[in-house]
Amino acid sequence: MPDAPADLQRLIEAGIRDVPDFPEPGVVFKDITPLLADPASLKAVAEAMAAPFDGRVDAVVGLEARGFILAAPVALELGAGFVPVRKAGKLPAKTYRESYDLEYGTATVEMHVDAFAPGSRVLVVDDVLATGGTGRAAVELVHRAGGTVVGFSVLMELGFLKGRDRLTGVGVHALTEA
Ligand SMILES: O=P(O)(O)OC[C@H]1O[C@H](OP(=O)(O)OP(=O)(O)O)[C@H](O)[C@@H]1O
Numbered sequence: 312m313p314d315a316p317a318d319l320q321r322l323i324e325a326g327i328r329d330v331p332d333f334p335e336p337g338v339v340f341k342d343i344t345p346l347l348a349d350p351a352s353l354k355a356v357a358e359a360m361a362a363p364f365d366g367r368v369d370a371v372v373g374l375e376a377r378g379f380i381l382a383a384p385v386a387l388e389l390g391a392g393f394v395p396v397r398k399a400g401k402l403p404a405k406t407y408r409e410s411y412d413l414e415y416g417t418a419t420v421e422m423h424v425d426a427f428a429p430g431s432r433v434l435v436v437d438d439v440l441a442t443g444g445t446g447r448a449a450v451e452l453v454h455r456a457g458g459t460v461v462g463f464s465v466l467m468e469l470g471f472l473k474g475r476d477r478l479t480g481v482g483v484h485a486l487t488e489a
């Protein structure tokens with residue numbers, strides 16, 4: 312059940328286009344670039360992704376690359392800091408590292424060991440929840456750094472890939488579902 316009200320639901324539907332067979336045959340890619348290019352949609356989406364967590368977040372973890380775009384305005388909305396989870400080899404200081412499978416391939420992500428103070432309340436933000444591999448890896452990184460995950464906020468959930476099943480114990484907030 313999507314978490315966005317009907318008006319926002321319509322803006323989101325208008326702003327996400329399906330690109331068949333990208334990045335490989337059989338995958339229908341959800342392209343959010345039209346939504347990002349529309350200022351009213353971008354603002355409404357960032358506000359709606361932040362709203363349920365108002366007053367209970369110290370840091371917002373964004374997942375490279377598309378997650379960064381949404382996590383930064385969500386962090387500003389919440390008055391919280393922004394923390395990047397990056398693909399392996401990009402962060403300069405000491406990191407924790409997790410590997411996982413995607414809808415199309417495998418990946419390894421990292422987060423700085425000192426990204427936030429132990430005990431911090433952390434919201435994880437991404438654009439799409441698909442198989443849940445990326446989200447699960449981010450949750451593990453937050454736990455390893457001593458943080459508490461207050462939720463996983465995404466723009467779109469691909470329900471048929473059952474990503475929530477890999478995120479047991481984490482409150483998933485998805486504005487829309489495909
Ligand atoms: O739930 P999952 O199956 O893990 O898939 C979701 C992830 O896949 C996409 O990232 P991608 O690795 O394609 O990177 P990008 O943001 O750099 O395009 C998307 O932005 C999510 O982070």
Ligand SMILES: Nc1ncnc2[nH]cnc12
Binds near residue numbers: 441
């Ligand atoms: N089908 C899809 N579209 C966009 N991002 C994705 N991440 C994983 N699967 C995806």
